[in-house]
Amino acid sequence: MNRNALIQHMRTKKSALCVGLDPDLNKIPKHLLEEADAIFEFNKAIIDATAPYCVAFKPNTAFYEAYGITGMESLDNTMHYLHANYPDHFLIADAKRGDIGNTGEMYAQAFFNKWNAHAVTVSPYMGKDSVQPFLSHPNKWAVVLGLTSNAGAQDVQMLKTTNGPLYLEVMKAVASWGSTENLMFVTGATQLEQLKAIRKQFPHHFFLIPGIGAQGGSVKDLWTHVATSDIGILLNASRSILYASADTDFADAAAQEARKLQQSMSIYF
């Protein structure tokens, strides 16, 4: 999916919402556990319920790998379902991969070709040759970790380089490897001042911002200080939507939560 198509879909929907698909068998409604593929049934219901309010879905690969082959089948079913039924939704494999060239190519093949994702989250620690394999596929995107919202962001990303904080140096390097047409950044929502500074440095890149919903983070602040004339932000919510209810009404509750978030954004369009 190219940048214009993504932006167009966002304008039509008046939404920048990305729904994270992190299915946890300990948290999904008990009645689903009787299904042959409980994770897929859960995802399908969540997808159908929230698709009207969101523009992107983001399955987190860890939550599928944890269940071994059956989990990977659930991921496979989910990706195919999304690809077949919601071709306008931007599909991000949240995999945080990153490895040298020939290995990176294999990851790109997995996510772009096998699972039809439009984008993969990528860790930049191994440098240019670990990011480039994700930048050489037409209409596909690398969403590279910049500044994340977890406590551990202090440990590496915030280290002081001779030019400033590490994450900014990393993002400058990463930005030079691709364009605003194939490269986004993951930027954490808990630190507004830092987000504003990052936006100043990178005025045209899309930012994938986790942390609205369960992790806190204000839609208004983000829209006022981080959005651009091309929108420029994808706001992810996972747990607050997925687990809005643990009962048979979970899909309705998820839809309501997604709708609430979408409405909080719609006024800015």
Place this chain on the structure above:
Amino acid sequence: MNRNALIQHMRTKKSALCVGLDPDLNKIPKHLLEEADAIFEFNKAIIDATAPYCVAFKPNTAFYEAYGITGMESLDNTMHYLHANYPDHFLIADAKRGDIGNTGEMYAQAFFNKWNAHAVTVSPYMGKDSVQPFLSHPNKWAVVLGLTSNAGAQDVQMLKTTNGPLYLEVMKAVASWGSTENLMFVTGATQLEQLKAIRKQFPHHFFLIPGIGAQGGSVKDLWTHVATSDIGILLNASRSILYASADTDFADAAAQEARKLQQSMSIYF
């Protein structure tokens, strides 16, 4: 597997060799492509042929994910085969994972519980809470990226912090999160001077060193300057062993290559 068991196995075998299992359907012998699970058949033959000369196996997850569900089944079969038949061999899932706490736990569950790996390679960019999930399982290991051997190591790992090169600062932080009993580092073999400096800083940690065989790198140099009285190094070779021959004699050729590497190490025991 605990540190003593690993060292004991190394002394018995007079080997520090780790065989990387990076099966590429474009490179494996053509006659195997007729098998129902060609990758597993290839791996099984390589494992049986090289097990006498190595102490560890390291499947690279990208090479399985690239083939979708069937690839993951090949990985599953390979892990179970190793676990059942070679319980003394150290089993490293080369996955380069790294994500916040609850996601990290899911990855640890996948690799330690579902696939019985003893160790997972981990990217440190997201900090302590992304590494810790791999450090809290008894007799399991995190093998964290320190300095890698690819060209892209320049881009992030070699950035100058106010205290020195980034990779050293990262490794110091990482070392404080675990112990020499549950934490190793990936350190690239192409830069001997840097390896010597890293060893000075971290005299007791095991280093997983890729790059012998196909990528060059001298066993003698490593043994003279980087090994410790507890051995302290695992030397990985992948392509030079796996693709020593592309014909029906591939397993014999792999065994010969592994034996050659083991013999080059045995004189130091």
